[in-house]
Amino acid sequence: MWYEVKVKYSKIDDNEKIKTFNQPYLFDALTFTEAEARATDEMGKYLSEGFKITNIKVANFSEIFPSEHGDRWFKCKVSLVTLDEDKGLERRTNTYVLVQALDVKDAYEYLTEQFADTVSDYSIPSITESPIIDIFPFFDGEEEPVAVAAAPQTYTEDSFDEDNNIDDDVLEDEMVDETEDVLED
Known part of the structure; x- marks a missing residue:
């Protein structure tokens, strides 16, 4: 399960002024407690001056598609179309996926490439840039x-x-x- 963790920290900018950031990161964890522990561990590696975890919530992403060439994350709404044979009606089920890409066009192309083998019909009603800075998938460090x-x-x-x-x-x-x-x- 993915958890969105907001981390607040201060940083000195180019004008030597202290600037405060409150940015979301995505962590793969089983519980809120594990997400907080992972965030504390990972952020401690990058933020030496200290930080504070201000919020943790369950992220509503069904899939995450990282890409080597992308530098930003895009939240994509995907509507899967199914047919209710009893009533003869189309039913749309919305799901959200996170795609790493350079821009909206690149996110759309990468997403359609990922859904190319999908059996059911789908549409992509919206793609918006996500404020998420980075994701931290679960990795225990031990190879099989x-x-x-x-x-x-x-x-x-x-x-x-x-x-x-x-x-x-x-x-x-x-x-x-x-x-x-x-x-x-």
Whole structure:
């Protein structure tokens, strides 16, 4: 779930005057508490003079489409059109998506590209520039381990010590050799 967190901070501008900002950021979190903790952690990395979280609310975005070439975020209203076969009427369901783009035209083009494979009809009634400065998707820093298909275990006489127990060093060497063989295939 996405939470919009407003962060208030002061910054010295080019004229050496203190200017105060109250800007929204988007955080991917499970609860309000987690959103606040993530905002405190992330903003602490960028704002050394201190800041204050002034508001947290659930963001009503169903999708977020980041783009490498965009520098601003646009809130896009998308109306999905479905047909009520019983009544023979069209039904429109509105949803909001956030698109990163250079301008409104770029946001529209990128959004239509993202919805190109959509089965249902849709229209885009509005695209407006969002005040959101940046988004922070959830990332735990741990990559998923790549599963390697292991070859069936085979043991040789060298694998066993005198008491017929498997010698761990020999077994480990065999596992490494088998894993290398699998990776080479």
